[in-house]
Amino acid sequence: MNKKVIGFTTTIPVEVIFASEYRPCDLNNVFITDSNPLRYIERAERDGFPKSMCNWVKGIYGVVMESQIDTVISVIEGDCSNALALLEILRYKGIRVIPFAYPYDRDRKILKKEIRKLMDELSVDVGRLAEVEKEIKLVRTNLGLIDRMTWHDKVVTGHENHIWLVCASDMLGDYKNYKSMTEEFIKGVRSRKKIKGLNIGYIGVPPILLDLYEFCESIGAHVVYNETQRQYAFPQSSKNIVKRYLDYTYPYGIFHRLEDIKKEIERRSIKGLVHYVQAFCHRVLDDVILRDVLDIPVITIEGDIPKKIDARTKLRLEAFIEMLESR
Numbered sequence: 001m002n003k004k005v006i007g008f009t010t011t012i013p014v015e016v017i018f019a020s021e022y023r024p025c026d027l028n029n030v031f032i033t034d035s036n037p038l039r040y041i042e043r044a045e046r047d048g049f050p051k052s053m054c055n056w057v058k059g060i061y062g063v064v065m066e067s068q069i070d071t072v073i074s075v076i077e078g079d080c081s082n083a084l085a086l087l088e089i090l091r092y093k094g095i096r097v098i099p100f101a102y103p104y105d106r107d108r109k110i111l112k113k114e115i116r117k118l119m120d121e122l123s124v125d126v127g128r129l130a131e132v133e134k135e136i137k138l139v140r141t142n143l144g145l146i147d148r149m150t151w152h153d154k155v156v157t158g159h160e161n162h163i164w165l166v167c168a169s170d171m172l173g174d175y176k177n178y179k180s181m182t183e184e185f186i187k188g189v190r191s192r193k194k195i196k197g198l199n200i201g202y203i204g205v206p207p208i209l210l211d212l213y214e215f216c217e218s219i220g221a222h223v224v225y226n227e228t229q230r231q232y233a234f235p236q237s238s239k240n241i242v243k244r245y246l247d248y249t250y251p252y253g254i255f256h257r258l259e260d261i262k263k264e265i266e267r268r269s270i271k272g273l274v275h276y277v278q279a280f281c282h283r284v285l286d287d288v289i290l291r292d293v294l295d296i297p298v299i300t301i302e303g304d305i306p307k308k309i310d311a312r313t314k315l316r317l318e319a320f321i322e323m324l325e326s327r
């Protein structure tokens with residue numbers, strides 16, 4: 001039986017959707033992997049979204065409007081300052097919207113209640129969820145291995161790492177197939193030669209820029225850490241769904257994220273960080289704290305629309321890598 005698709009605006013407890021009669025679909029991934037992502041932005045602007053607004057939000061809206069998706073889970077706390085307004089617009093347009101909220105203070109009881117609410121909304125029982133969780137754990141283990149093969153074995157590129165981990169948010173709608181795909185990939189890269197290059201890390205929301213990784217690699221850098229994307233994949237083992245989504249750093253503010261970033265800088269011998277910020281995103285302010293507390297160099301790169309990086313950004317990145325190499 002073909003399952004009906006349910007869209008979502010950022011990572012949510014995807015195990016619940018897999019245990020339901022729906023197939024999960026991360027709307028961000030549909031937007032950015034389209035052969036012409038600008039058409040979604042144009043659709044949003046035609047419908048009245050302002051130019052001076054984050055293009056990820058417009059992209060998500062455009063995808064919903066241009067597709068057959070009639071149900072969307074919208075994360076109204078812990079993700080985006082525009083989420084509530086987007087939820088209301090989608091509801092106004094006749095889309096069924098299910099709100100989900102990560103409690104800012106990481107309150108276990110509240111998160112448990114949110115997950116329970118989502119289960120009730122999608123008619124998921126505890127037994128079925130437990131079965132799915134057990135199977136998905138194997139996919140997460142493989143993703144953890146791909147991540148390790150990036151920074152430890154150095155046979156996976158930063159871009160490949162980014163793609164595998166970012167797609168873990170919905171596992172392309174079929175976790176069993178995603179598991180087979182990861183196995184195939186792991187088998188194929190084992191015999192690769194070690195990637196040379198200076199270890200750098202990527203922090204911030206996933207980039208809207210289309211060739212950031214390729215460019216960094218072309219100037220002698222190896223991206224060995226993708227902060228947010230790794231969080232989507234949950235390679236760390238957590239004994240149950242509530243603990244897993246409490247350990248998830250992205251929705252709980254900069255200080256929780258910093259613990260993970262500092263630990264991984266050390267573990268992966270990272271020499272410098274690219275902090276990606278999205279134009280018109282409130283998260284740009286994280287830069288103020290990040291620069292102050294991290295003791296390795298950080299370059300901040302801003303993106304706006306889905307396109308290749310411009311000449312000025314290329315020059316800045318080249319100068320950054322040269323500076324790291326000379327240290």
Ligand code: SF4
Nearest residue numbers: 054056057080278281
């Ligand atoms: S980049 Fe920022 S403003 Fe844009 S969707 Fe993500 S959290 Fe929201």
